[in-house]
Amino acid sequence: MNVAITQAHLPLKRAGVAVRAFMASVALPATTLILLATPPARQWLEASMSAHMLVQLPLLVACGFLAIRSLDGRWQERMLATLGGAVPCVLLALVTSSYWMLPRALDAALGQVLAEVAKFVTLPALVGAPLALAWRRLGLIGRGVVWTNFLSMLAVLGWLYIAAPVRVCNSYSAFEQECAGWLMVALALGLFIAWLGALFVGETPGADVSDAGQYTTSANN
Numbered sequence: 422m423n424v425a426i427t428q429a430h431l432p433l434k435r436a437g438v439a440v441r442a443f444m445a446s447v448a449l450p451a452t453t454l455i456l457l458a459t460p461p462a463r464q465w466l467e468a469s470m471s472a473h474m475l476v477q478l479p480l481l482v483a484c485g486f487l488a489i490r491s492l493d494g495r496w497q498e499r500m501l502a503t504l505g506g507a508v509p510c511v512l513l514a515l516v517t518s519s520y521w522m523l524p525r526a527l528d529a530a531l532g533q534v535l536a537e538v539a540k541f542v543t544l545p546a547l548v549g550a551p552l553a554l555a556w557r558r559l560g561l562i563g564r565g566v567v568w569t570n571f572l573s574m575l576a577v578l579g580w581l582y583i584a585a586p587v588r589v590c591n592s593y594s595a596f597e598q599e600c601a602g603w604l605m606v607a608l609a610l611g612l613f614i615a616w617l618g619a620l621f622v623g624e625t626p627g628a629d630v631s632d633a634g635q636y637t638t639s640a641n642n
Contacts, residue, residue, distance in 0.1 A: 450488040450545075457481065458541055467531060470593040470601040475608065478521055478544060485549025500554055507558040510551035511567060517547040518571075522578055524590035531592045568616055572609045579605025 456462055457480055466477040489497065504510055520526055521544060529536035552567075559567065581589070582602030588595050 447488045447491055450484040450491070453480065454484040454541070454545060457484075463537075470527070470590060470597040471604050473527060474522065474601055475604055478540075481541060481544035482518070482549040482552075485545030486553040487549075488545070489550045489553035497554055501558070504551065504554065507555035507563065510555035511559070511563075514548045514551045514555075515567075515570060517543055519574065521548075522574070527590050528592050568612075572613050572616075575605050575612075576609035579603070579609065 457466070457477065463477075466472045489500075492500075501507065501510065504513075521540060526536070526540075530540045531537070556564070579602040582598050582605065585598070588598055590598060593601075
């Protein structure tokens with residue numbers, strides 16, 4: 422009788438363990454997202470155009486990325502299959518991130534509550550999360566396409582901020598706009614050099630192989 426009761430409670434215990442593991446894994450990104458949403462953090466990061474674009478937005482993307490990467494591989498595979506695979510995920514992330522790099526989007530986020538809420542929702546959910554799901558499946562060439570697209574967009578937009586004769590973002594001064602533009606160009610150049618260096622030094626192919634093996638093992642189980 423006791424054995425039967427114990428076996429009946431096993432699924433509940435396993436579910437409880439899974440829930441606790443999930444809560445522990447997403448604790449850091451969830452806490453970071455909550456801290457970023459507090460008024461002091463928002464006022465500090467949104468006070469300058471450079472911090473808004475190059476600190477707050479990437480941190481929001483990182484929250485979604487880390488939250489998904491902390492999930493069990495089987496859950497990631499199911500979510501990726503539901504979304505249609507790696508390519509739709511990457512396209513979704515690129516389109517959403519491109520929108521939030523526009524000056525009009527920054528002005529809307531600073532002046533409208535709904536736009537600010539949308540920023541805090543869409544960047545983790547529609548940029549960070551899809552990239553995390555697709556990253557292992559992209560391979561070296563796919564990751565290179567994503568990197569070159571992002572870096573070229575960052576550099577071109579930075580150059581436009583520098584060369585624009587007038588303010589393109591009404592919420593920030595022309596000086597802040599130019600500073601943000603130079604920082605974006607410098608960041609794009611630095612990331613490009615670091616990426617090329619990683620290619621010449623050589624990534625650890627075993628990491629992708631082990632990831633793929635882990636997914637295969639998880640799927641088989």
